[in-house]
Amino acid sequence: MMQPEKQLAKWLDELGRVSDEEGKLTRTFLSPAMRRANRTVATWMSAAGLAPREDAAGNLIGRLEGSTSKAKTLLLGSHLDTVRDAGRFDGAVGVLLPIAALAELRRRKVKLPFAVEVLGFSEEEGVRFSSAYLGSKAFTGTLGSADLRLRDAQGISVREALEHVNGRTFSLPRAAHHTKELLGYLEVHIEQGPLLEAKQLAVGVVSGIAGQTRCELRFRGKAGHAGTTPMVLRRDALAGAAEFVTHVERVAQALEPLVATVGTLTVRPGAPNVIPGEVVLSLDVRHPRDQARESALRDLVARARVIAKGRGLALTSKIKQQNGAVACSPLLKDLLDRSVQKVQGRSLSLVSGAGHDAVVMSALTSIAMLFVRCREGLSHHPDEYASPADLRMALAVVVDFLERLAHRESL
Numbered sequence: 001m002m003q004p005e006k007q008l009a010k011w012l013d014e015l016g017r018v019s020d021e022e023g024k025l026t027r028t029f030l031s032p033a034m035r036r037a038n039r040t041v042a043t044w045m046s047a048a049g050l051a052p053r054e055d056a057a058g059n060l061i062g063r064l065e066g067s068t069s070k071a072k073t074l075l076l077g078s079h080l081d082t083v084r085d086a087g088r089f090d091g092a093v094g095v096l097l098p099i100a101a102l103a104e105l106r107r108r109k110v111k112l113p114f115a116v117e118v119l120g121f122s123e124e125e126g127v128r129f130s131s132a133y134l135g136s137k138a139f140t141g142t143l144g145s146a147d148l149r150l151r152d153a154q155g156i157s158v159r160e161a162l163e164h165v166n167g168r169t170f171s172l173p174r175a176a177h178h179t180k181e182l183l184g185y186l187e188v189h190i191e192q193g194p195l196l197e198a199k200q201l202a203v204g205v206v207s208g209i210a211g212q213t214r215c216e217l218r219f220r221g222k223a224g225h226a227g228t229t230p231m232v233l234r235r236d237a238l239a240g241a242a243e244f245v246t247h248v249e250r251v252a253q254a255l256e257p258l259v260a261t262v263g264t265l266t267v268r269p270g271a272p273n274v275i276p277g278e279v280v281l282s283l284d285v286r287h288p289r290d291q292a293r294e295s296a297l298r299d300l301v302a303r304a305r306v307i308a309k310g311r312g313l314a315l316t317s318k319i320k321q322q323n324g325a326v327a328c329s330p331l332l333k334d335l336l337d338r339s340v341q342k343v344q345g346r347s348l349s350l351v352s353g354a355g356h357d358a359v360v361m362s363a364l365t366s367i368a369m370l371f372v373r374c375r376e377g378l379s380h381h382p383d384e385y386a387s388p389a390d391l392r393m394a395l396a397v398v399v400d401f402l403e404r405l406a407h408r409e410s411l
């Protein structure tokens with residue numbers, strides 16, 4: 001085998017060409033390209049000494065047994081699906097880099113006392129069924145019957161898609177492991193943000209994943225003729241919503257690390273000569289601490305109410321989706337910090353503002369994440385880029401982390 005970092009770069013190139021669309025990178029849940037990606041990565045797993053298999057949800061699992069029969073299992077992984085017209089690094093790094101790390105340990109004849117599974121999840125991005133984490137939910141036994149009823153743009157349900165691929169009935173899987181059999185889950189991922197670049201560091205250790213609430217606010221006023229309704233008699237829902245949007249921005253700017261975003265705005269009836277009678281907007285609020293997120297959200301909605309009242313508008317709000325913050329395991333984070341200090345000279349702790357498979361995996365086991373710098377923080381874009389030098393450093397960190405954990409487990 002070639003040098004591990006060269007091997008990793010080659011694998012990333014090759015996997016980056018496995019696509020459902022000509023000329024751009026797109027791999028969605030159970031698509032032909034996903035099937036090819038699993039087959040391709042499985043051969044790389046085998047070459048590194050792992051035994052690959054696929055579960056009924058299309059997840060690729062490569063297992064390496066530990067040196068003792070009662071050994072616990074460490075999970076390492078990320079997702080192999082992509083957004084449409086994606087970059088080559090999101091997800092792929094977290095699957096291929098651990099394979100390269102294990103190949104390197106094998107080359108050095110280091111035998112780990114624990115078992116390792118490298119996981120390539122079949123679905124994280126939520127492209128095909130507008131619902132994320134189907135792969136890791138199946139692996140952790142948290143996939144529900146509502147997930148199976150989701151339908152894609154062609155009207156095919158998750159259940160039908162799975163049964164077509166497997167050629168047999170699909171029943172909801174149980175968790176692939178008992179919590180007590182596991183040492184934890186490590187996910188290596190590009191940062192998808194600008195902090196490492198700003199600090200001129202190749203890698204950083206994630207302290208936790210921010211909690212997130214997505215809600216919908218509806219301002220209701222009265223539509224009317226834009227020419228004949230005097231300004232004092234108007235109940236303009238958009239003018240009220242606009243006041244709210246700038247308030248959201250001001251509050252989040254003042255309460256770092258809170259981030260809050262109004263991402264969609266629907267104006268009705270939506271004509272140039274009609275006063276807006278109704279506006280529906282989305283509000284996304286994230287914070288590493290649940291309490292801070294919840295109180296910020298309460299204050300924002302209360303302020304929306306005040307703004308609405310002052311303008312004679314009605315306001316309703318509805319929570320659409322909510323995920324609590326997830327803390328990384330202090331023990332795994334500490335080991336990872338030491339590895340980063342050794343390889344990079346210093347470590348940096350970061351909060352992940354984006355959700356990852358690690359969020360779902362936290363229901364099963366303790367989690368840790370290593371972030372790798374990506375150019376301009378750009379992701380979900382064909383220009384997404386992590387340099388070979390940064391990937392080499394991340395690889396050295398994971399090799400060192402595995403050795404540290406091995407040392408700790410054999411005490």
Ligand SMILES: [Zn+2]
Nearest residue numbers: 079090091124
């Ligand atoms: Zn990702």
